[in-house]
Amino acid sequence: MTTVTRTLSGVRIDNGTPEPQSPAPHELVDPATGAAWATVVYGGEAEARRALDSAARVLPAWAALPAGRRAAALRAIAADLREDGLTARLAGLITRETGKRIAEARAEVGLSAAFFEWFADAVSGRAERAWSHVPGLRHEVGERALGVVAVLTPWNFPVSIPARKIAPALAAGCPVLFKPSEVAPASALCLAEVVERHVPSGVVSTVVGEPAAISDVWLADRRVRGLTFTGSTRVGRLLAAAVAPRFTRSVFELGGNAPFVVLEDADLDLAVETLMVAKYRNNGQSCIAANQVWAPRRSADELAARFSRASDRLVLGDPADEATTLGPLALPTDPARVESLVDSAGGDVWRAATPVPEAGNFTRPAVSVRPLRDSELVREEIFGPAVSVLEYDALDEVLEAVAAGPYGLGGYVVGAPRRAAEVARALDVGIVGVNTGSPNTPQVPFAGLKDSGTGVEGSHLGLEAFLAPQTVAVADG
Numbered sequence: 001m002t003t004v005t006r007t008l009s010g011v012r013i014d015n016g017t018p019e020p021q022s023p024a025p026h027e028l029v030d031p032a033t034g035a036a037w038a039t040v041v042y043g044g045e046a047e048a049r050r051a052l053d054s055a056a057r058v059l060p061a062w063a064a065l066p067a068g069r070r071a072a073a074l075r076a077i078a079a080d081l082r083e084d085g086l087t088a089r090l091a092g093l094i095t096r097e098t099g100k101r102i103a104e105a106r107a108e109v110g111l112s113a114a115f116f117e118w119f120a121d122a123v124s125g126r127a128e129r130a131w132s133h134v135p136g137l138r139h140e141v142g143e144r145a146l147g148v149v150a151v152l153t154p155w156n157f158p159v160s161i162p163a164r165k166i167a168p169a170l171a172a173g174c175p176v177l178f179k180p181s182e183v184a185p186a187s188a189l190c191l192a193e194v195v196e197r198h199v200p201s202g203v204v205s206t207v208v209g210e211p212a213a214i215s216d217v218w219l220a221d222r223r224v225r226g227l228t229f230t231g232s233t234r235v236g237r238l239l240a241a242a243v244a245p246r247f248t249r250s251v252f253e254l255g256g257n258a259p260f261v262v263l264e265d266a267d268l269d270l271a272v273e274t275l276m277v278a279k280y281r282n283n284g285q286s287c288i289a290a291n292q293v294w295a296p297r298r299s300a301d302e303l304a305a306r307f308s309r310a311s312d313r314l315v316l317g318d319p320a321d322e323a324t325t326l327g328p329l330a331l332p333t334d335p336a337r338v339e340s341l342v343d344s345a346g347g348d349v350w351r352a353a354t355p356v357p358e359a360g361n362f363t364r365p366a367v368s369v370r371p372l373r374d375s376e377l378v379r380e381e382i383f384g385p386a387v388s389v390l391e392y393d394a395l396d397e398v399l400e401a402v403a404a405g406p407y408g409l410g411g412y413v414v415g416a417p418r419r420a421a422e423v424a425r426a427l428d429v430g431i432v433g434v435n436t437g438s439p440n441t442p443q444v445p446f447a448g449l450k451d452s453g454t455g456v457e458g459s460h461l462g463l464e465a466f467l468a469p470q471t472v473a474v475a476d477g
């Protein structure tokens with residue numbers, strides 16, 4: 001089934017779209033229908049080099065601008081993103097290329113605007129400090145732009161994750177080399193176009209193409225002083241090895257396997273409501289999606305039954321339709337992957353009876369109760385609408401299992417607030433929702449532990465990732 005309607009250039013350099021030198025077009029396929037709806041012309045090594053040369057050329061001028069001028073550019077980008085027509089255009093592209101429900105796609109664009117606003121505020125609020133620690137010497141501690149940074153992003157939040165990286169990089173004075181995911185480049189290219197309206201030529205360049213061909217050029221070059229990557233742990237490891245010889249300052253936001261802990265005193269209806277949000281956001285394809293649900297032995301079956309009933313009411317279908325509550329998975333291979341994770345885990349399996357559209361990458365919600373603790377379903381990121389429900393007798397068992405697992409990104413606790421917050425503080429993860437399925441905002445740190453990565457996004461720390469401190473010791477007289 002092919003109904004391609006448009007061709008996109010995958011290259012944006014010097015605030016324009018030069019002719020790429022590798023013009024073989026790549027199809028973008030709508031996950032809800034299986035139909036190709038656009039083609040993208042990839043860039044390659046030559047475009048990656050040209051983008052890098054432009055970024056290096058513009059660095060001194062961009063970094064030297066007063067912070068307030070850069071903040072003003074960020075605010076103008078945010079204002080554009082919040083404009084109704086643009087929000088609708090970007091949200092439509094996100095839904096088309098990833099299968100995200102349209103309401104969530106609009107929220108993603110709003111969140112992206114909020115990142116630009118927050119980092120405009122954050123950079124406006126910084127000031128240099130000067131101290132004297134030694135008689136006769138005055139220490140001036142300044143901050144400089146780190147330099148040119150490479151921004152590599154995944155398909156699952158194709159606008160807000162780039163926004164979370166590009167906004168602080170620009171605020172800090174760093175030109176950006178942007179490589180969006182080849183799975184969902186259209187909305188990212190549209191974001192790049194909006195950003196370019198408000199920054200000088202060369203400050204942001206975008207190249208979509210074979211990933212390694214582009215990143216190899218950037219990461220091998222000493223002019224690239226920073227890497228900020230969000231994606232799988234597997235690719236994160238490859239890139240960490242690639243930058244190791246040059247000690248390139250890096251942020252890695254990688255995979256997760258979020259525990260969802262239901263306490264003895266939890267209201268099970270609240271637990272189900274919270275789990276519906278934490279599990280089904282982006283059709284289950286979020287790095288902080290609840291994966292392992294831990295419930296006290298006496299309430300595990302009841303919780304699983306209530307969650308199954310709620311999941312049975314989900315309406316699978318076209319993500320552009322406001323009535324749809326569960327969309328397709330992004331890739332055609334995903335339904336079989338998720339189903340096999342569930343089937344091979346050895347638990348008591350429940351699957352929703354809800355009708356599944358014939359075309360597209362759909363799979364029914366599934367709950368596996370008491371699967372094998374060492375199954376892939378329990379140990380690995382699911383990235384789809386399935387969960388495992390595990391029973392516990394003592395909370396320490398849960399805390400130890402989470403600490404011993406490879407990931408440490410998101411987590412959730414449901415129960416009486418004071419006790420639940422205490423348990424949250426003991427969970428070995430970077431961000432925890434207590435009686436909420438939505439713990440994240442631009443003002444707070446988002447950071448994984450262990451195989452979930454290193455470095456911080458969001459908050460003032462997200463800006464500092466792109467700043468290099470410099471101490472100047474000035475002798476009196």
Ligand code: NAD
Pocket residue numbers: 152153154155156157161179180181182211212215230231232233235236238239252253254255256286287288381409448452453
């Ligand atoms: P991915 O690792 O396949 O791709 C991410 C990016 O890396 C893409 O731009 C891709 O083109 C690029 N890439 C792939 N292979 C490469 C290579 N050999 N060399 C250089 N670049 C390469 O991830 P994905 O499937 O796009 O995204 C899903 C993953 O991202 C999940 O594991 C999810 O948990 C993770 N994620 C993490 C966070 C977080 O904040 N921690 C947020 C969202 C997604």
